[in-house]
């Protein structure tokens with residue numbers, strides 16, 4: 001287990017927590033000069049790990065890779081570096097995805113998945129960020145399914161008596177969780193505003209792929225492939241584009257806030273495209 005993972009997961013003493021809250025980390029100053037420039041986009045599953053299978057022939061690993069590539073294109077257009085943890089149909093172990101993201105020094109990690117349920121009527125969008133305790137039974141089940149590829153390690157169990165202290169073990173982890181929460185809300189708002197899919201809210205659960213990341217991280221479930229109506233939508237290119245655009249809007253708003261907090265002005269806006277001239281010109 002990597003040290004960052006241990007830091008996020010390992011039980012930490014209250015003393016450490018208190019010490020960290022009164023002493024800013026030494027790297028705070030240099031970090032403040034860093035502009036938000038890299039997004040890591042993680043298409044769930046791949047290779048033998050197909051993820052969920054649903055109506056209209058949808059296979060989760062194919063759907064989420066397609067959406068991830070569409071998202072990459074939009075973020076690149078906005079001037080961001082984008083790293084995909086996989087760009088083809090290949091199995092990438094969950095811990096390797098974390099390594100890829102940390103090595104790329106990503107400013108944001110966005111894992112894209114699709115939901116499944118035995119009840120065909122289950123539908124909607126939900127966004128997760130990390131915790132050791134699932135926020136409800138549904139969240140626990142989603143995490144169990146998405147962690148299924150990670151067979152080497154059962155879902156980590158940390159000191160049950162005080163999981164909060166464990167996860168807030170240092171200031172950096174607490175800050176990352178706060179930022180993850182903020183981005184989860186942005187992403188959830190944008191994607192669930194798209195169409196008739198209800199918002200199932202922002203939730204927390206112990207997703208292996210979100211552990212040990214040194215950047216804010218969320219996992220978005222973009223709809224239920226087991227719901228015939230949502231599967232029909234998800235099968236269309238138009239809907240995949242709209243989801244990618246919604247996620248890009250959320251990431252760009254997160255970038256704006258991130259840079260503003262560090263006193264960095266937003267990058268200069270793109271010049272108006274010629275085809276937009278004359279709009280509203282009377």
Ligand SMILES: [Zn+2]
Nearest residue numbers: 044051113114
């Ligand atoms: Zn999945």
